[in-house]
Amino acid sequence: MTDDDTARGPYRVVDDPVEPTAEPIGEIVVDGTAVPLRAGETVGAALLAAGRVGWDDGRAAVFCGIGVCYGCLVTVNGSPNIRACRYVARPGDTVTTARDGGAR
Template structure:
């Protein structure tokens, strides 16, 4: 049986840049195929993160999709026209802290 998504190309907007993906791919798979290995940094150490577990258990692949924060890129199927933004935030400063 032929894969119904095999020939379907969709377009995503990732950090303001358009990328092509195959219908049925997850957001993470689309970004990896486009050459992006990381799309988030840790709040404390500013270390790059992308796909770690790939099954939705960890939180390393979080992105904002169409304005909705904290979406696991490894679990969300990409849809034509999706706008993907990276979540790159520092921890809030604590008054009197370092």
């Protein structure tokens, strides 16, 4: 794996002949770590592309991917209980994956 591959994340599709992968438009900060962000990606998509398939001690993850199960709840910019699979991320968003006692 090259340094360029590592920057993309282990699960990001690259070199797709049908729909080329867009270049990053910025990054979001997830639990203090910068995660690359492509245009139109949800928080969940960016997390999956970065290799984060689960969080909150295994109690949360992108499961259904369409906002039905509420399994992917995160805090975005201080607002709790945001569905990561539905929230289209913006460069500079701050995401916290751990629950802090709030309702799910």
